[in-house]
Amino acid sequence: MPNGFPARVRIYEVGPRDGLQNEAHPLDTDTKLGYIERLVAAGLREIEATSFVSPRAIPQLADADALLLRLPHGDGVRYPVLVPNMRGMERAISAGATAIAVFTAASDAFTEANIGMSVDSSLEAFRPVLAEAARRGVWTRAYVSTAFGCPFTGRIEPERVVDVSLRLADLGAQEICLGDTIGVGVPSQVHELTARHIDAGLPLDRLAYHFHDTRGTALANVLAGLEDGVSCFDASAGGTGGCPYAPGAAGNLATEDLVYLLDGLGIEHGVQLGGVLEAARFISGALRRPLASKVGQAGGWDPSTGRATDREARQRW
Ligand code: COA
Ligand code: ZN
Numbered sequence: 001m002p003n004g005f006p007a008r009v010r011i012y013e014v015g016p017r018d019g020l021q022n023e024a025h026p027l028d029t030d031t032k033l034g035y036i037e038r039l040v041a042a043g044l045r046e047i048e049a050t051s052f053v054s055p056r057a058i059p060q061l062a063d064a065d066a067l068l069l070r071l072p073h074g075d076g077v078r079y080p081v082l083v084p085n086m087r088g089m090e091r092a093i094s095a096g097a098t099a100i101a102v103f104t105a106a107s108d109a110f111t112e113a114n115i116g117m118s119v120d121s122s123l124e125a126f127r128p129v130l131a132e133a134a135r136r137g138v139w140t141r142a143y144v145s146t147a148f149g150c151p152f153t154g155r156i157e158p159e160r161v162v163d164v165s166l167r168l169a170d171l172g173a174q175e176i177c178l179g180d181t182i183g184v185g186v187p188s189q190v191h192e193l194t195a196r197h198i199d200a201g202l203p204l205d206r207l208a209y210h211f212h213d214t215r216g217t218a219l220a221n222v223l224a225g226l227e228d229g230v231s232c233f234d235a236s237a238g239g240t241g242g243c244p245y246a247p248g249a250a251g252n253l254a255t256e257d258l259v260y261l262l263d264g265l266g267i268e269h270g271v272q273l274g275g276v277l278e279a280a281r282f283i284s285g286a287l288r289r290p291l292a293s294k295v296g297q298a299g300g301w302d303p304s305t306g307r308a309t310d311r312e313a314r315q316r317w
Contacts, residue, residue, distance in 0.1 A: 006231035008268040011258060012047060012177075013039055015283065017048040017082060018252055019240030021058050023301060025287055029063045033070055035283045040075055042275025044255075051082035052091045057214060068095035080141060082314035084115050088130045098138055100172065102126040105145035106161045110181070110234040114145070123167055125311065142173035143210065147193065148185030158189075162196050175206055177234065180221065183214025183250065185222035194228035201309060208232035211253045213239065218253035219261055226267070238280035239292040254293030260265055260300060273300050276309050 022055035055062035080099035104122040105111045147161045165176045239254030300309035
């Protein structure tokens, strides 16, 4: 692969969790399952399904316990769930979770607003959660949100991001995911963050990126991550999702836009574009809004034949 691109990439689907958590239009459990079933059919094998957080904080995901018990198993799919504290861990384990994600940020102001704790106290809250996960053989990821900028405090020093990442890794988090929560990042920041994490001793295969396309830089940032050799990227089918603290924020990088880029670059990922568009159309229909993604609007295009693909998947609005 040119430029040190990885030969294969993991697409970590966050639509059912990050994509839906701030949606005001309430969706029932059956609709969420319909979305997840379509994602599985599209070939996605890591699907962040829901959050075991306070139902008062995130009413849309209040059905986490019921949803988890009904997830389709048997295709080797990993379904991580968000867990903020031991209470969430106990609920997740009771519902059969085998993969979890804890979440903090690079700035105290954001962490306080999001989970009512400073970064330091969030790490203390995760200590028993990650220890329990290790004891049970549960797969673990840890998010460092606001790694590229904070809606409250602005610029984030990369040293601070690395410090939080390393402390999470020390607590046992297997994967560290750096989040551009408000979509302000640019490729030079990606290169700097990757380099600093590697210099600090975090192996490349434990690093993932989570981009929002708020200012149109998400795919450019993915390309920067690929050039660095990073091989796990988050995306949301349909490009749903947005941060409640970032007014006017667009959603996550759309899975269909990521798949299109990776296909064109010849990087393996195991996901079919048509299937993702099917899931994307399904969820945007349920949310009663047009598909926000570029490929969702234009359809795919096969450079070898010079023909448009997935035309039938186009939304007509
Ligand atoms: N699941 C369900 N309920 C929970 C819970 C969990 N994991 N953790 C706490 N609660 C309940 C408590 O029992 C309490 O309920 P009550 O008011 O009926 O007594 C209430 O939530 C408040 O709990 P408290 O311990 O005082 O914490 P808090 O009010 O500071 O809230 C969090 C802390 C972490 C529970 C809350 O901020 C939260 O769930 N945040 C999630 C934010 C999120 O998901 N953001 C998007 C992801 S980036
Ligand atoms: Zn996000």
